[in-house]
Amino acid sequence: MPIEPSLPRNLPGEPAGAKLSERIVRVDHAGEYGAKRIYEGQLAVLGETPSGDAIRAMAAGEAEHLAWFEREIVARGVRPTILHPFWHVAGYALGAATAMMGPKTAMACTVAVEEAIDEHYAAQEVALGDSEPELKQAIEKFHAEELRHRDTALSHEAERAPGFQAMKLAIKTGCRAAIWLAERV
Ligand SMILES: [Fe+2]
Ligand SMILES: [Fe+2]
Numbered sequence: 001m002p003i004e005p006s007l008p009r010n011l012p013g014e015p016a017g018a019k020l021s022e023r024i025v026r027v028d029h030a031g032e033y034g035a036k037r038i039y040e041g042q043l044a045v046l047g048e049t050p051s052g053d054a055i056r057a058m059a060a061g062e063a064e065h066l067a068w069f070e071r072e073i074v075a076r077g078v079r080p081t082i083l084h085p086f087w088h089v090a091g092y093a094l095g096a097a098t099a100m101m102g103p104k105t106a107m108a109c110t111v112a113v114e115e116a117i118d119e120h121y122a123a124q125e126v127a128l129g130d131s132e133p134e135l136k137q138a139i140e141k142f143h144a145e146e147l148r149h150r151d152t153a154l155s156h157e158a159e160r161a162p163g164f165q166a167m168k169l170a171i172k173t174g175c176r177a178a179i180w181l182a183e184r185v
Contacts (some may be wrong), residue, residue, distance in 0.1 A: 029069035030081045030182040034091040035062040041095025051103040058149045081182045107158035112168040114150035116175035
């Protein structure tokens, strides 16, 4: 089993309360946008193949998640991450590149991303505690849906992708770095 490197989750003196929810909305908005772009990249390659419908169904879920955080960004007056243009390109590139390696690799990408998101949303649920019940409820709902995306990808033989473990680790590490960055800038 490869050791999974982790990034520091909190720096000393990091914000709580209103600042915490601001950070959560910013990073989740960025993440859901990245997810939408990953699936757009995958659909450009695999849209008309047998995997197309499963990918489209997951993409529809991401569109709902993104729409929710887009409303929150506006309602709360939260500045989106300055790396937005980067997620636009990087998400699409990751989706298209994995799809070009075949449908199983595309699904392996979903497993990796959703595993990273699983830890991320779980940590946010803990951090929020009893504050912001509406935000927490949305995160819990999206969290459950992300786990279903992971299961969909597993049922599409993600684990049979060549080099599954190494690739999963690489993509998960990239996702953790992206989350770390989006929480800060
Ligand atoms: Fe999502
Ligand atoms: Fe998802």
